[in-house]
Amino acid sequence: MPRRTPFDVPRTLGVLPDAAVAKYLSRGMQAGQENPPQVALRKESSPLPREEARWNTSPIRDLVEHAMSRFADDRRAADGWLAPRLHATVRMTRAEAAAPGLWNHMAMLVAPDYVVWRHKREEMAQSSRFCGPHYTQCFSRLWWAAELFRDGSDYRPVRVACAAQDILNTTLRLDVIDHRPTAQALLRVFDRLITAGTPYVGDHVNALSSAVNTAGSTLVYDVLAPDSPRLTDELYDWIAEAEEAPAVDRNRLPDGPDDGSVPANSVDALVPLFDKLLAEAPLRRRKPNDDRSEAASLPEQRRGVSLDKQLPPWMV
Incomplete structure (x- = not known):
């Protein structure tokens, strides 16, 4: 039986300023004990420039409700399932995705229940899961993980990126991930570690991510x-197809935009270098019960730009 959403969901996405989130996000909402103040939040919101099918909220609700049911026993595993489907549903350019107001709106008015379900630890979900940087905000981090770790239209690498939480928490922050061969080479090393059952794989992820970021630049x-x-x-064609595209x-x-695959020989050139960096990188061991260092299972299967950083031309 489908879930009954306990609050009214706007028909389309909008833009909700950070100040509105700070004003209305309550501890009760973070704990999942209160519904969002819909009337007040809608008054604070503004519409997107054009009404298009890609901004409809019903497909987003369908995805998050299915994820909450499908991954009830392993909430972290929902990341690898939801990330490519969210990306293929909410189709946009990187410049559009870099605006935090859209993600605030999604988290506060469309799916606050999912934010709490996925990120509630102990008593409540952190406020940064509703309104925060690209590697923390609940939905932004998934969309950007799919954008930065896909190989053209192929979303399979995204499942590896979501398999260990430290890839999302640490690797996603790095500027060098904008370079697609670097992103794919890192995933190839990470996948090998995960497949081998490496203990505390998150420590290796963090060590290599830091080493790669320190060793070079994009x-x-x-x-x-x-x-x-x-x-x-091809990217714009894929976005335009959202008007007629069926639900994922x-x-x-799903298939992502066919905007070019990563050159395999470039990935091959970086993997030996990253293997060497990993072998030499110091590991910071964490406590065995720190689940952030454990790999999540692989089900079937923002990058936000900081407000003080201008968008480079290639992100438009």
Whole structure:
């Protein structure tokens, strides 16, 4: 039986300022004991520039309700299932996704119950899960994980990115992840660690992420492993197709924008370097009961730009 949403959901996404979240987000909401003040939040919201099918909220509600039912016994495993489907449902450019107001609206007016369900630890979910940086906000982090770790239209690498929470919590923050071969080479190393059942895989993820970020920059890695240009027209075509696209399949991965695959030889060039960095990187051991260092299961399967950082041309 489908869930009954305990509050009215707006028909379309909008923009909700950070100040409104700070004003109305209560401890009761964070604990899942209160519904959002819909009337007040709608007054604080503004509509998106154009009314388009990609902004409809009903497909988002369908996804989060299914995720809460499907992954009731392993909430972290919902990340790998939801990330590619959220990305393929809410189709937009990186510039559009970099606006925090859209994610605030999604978390406060469309699916606050999912935020609490996924991120409630002990008594409540942190406020940053409703309104926070790209690697913390509940929905932004999933959309950006899918955007930055997909290989063109192929979302399979995204499941690896969501398999260990430290990839989302740490690796997603790095500027070098904007370089697609770097992102794919890191995932190849991480996948090997996860498949081998490496204990405390999160410690290895953090160590390698830090080493890769320290050892170079996007420019350096682009010299070692050139990327191919992104096919902008194909991206815009994929976004436009949202007007007629059916709902994403719950049991089969959707197809992302066919805007160019990552050159395999560039990924191959970086993997030995990253293996060497991992072998030399110091590990910071955490307590055995710290579940952030454990890999989540792999089910079937924002990058937000800081407010003080201007968008480079390639993100438009």
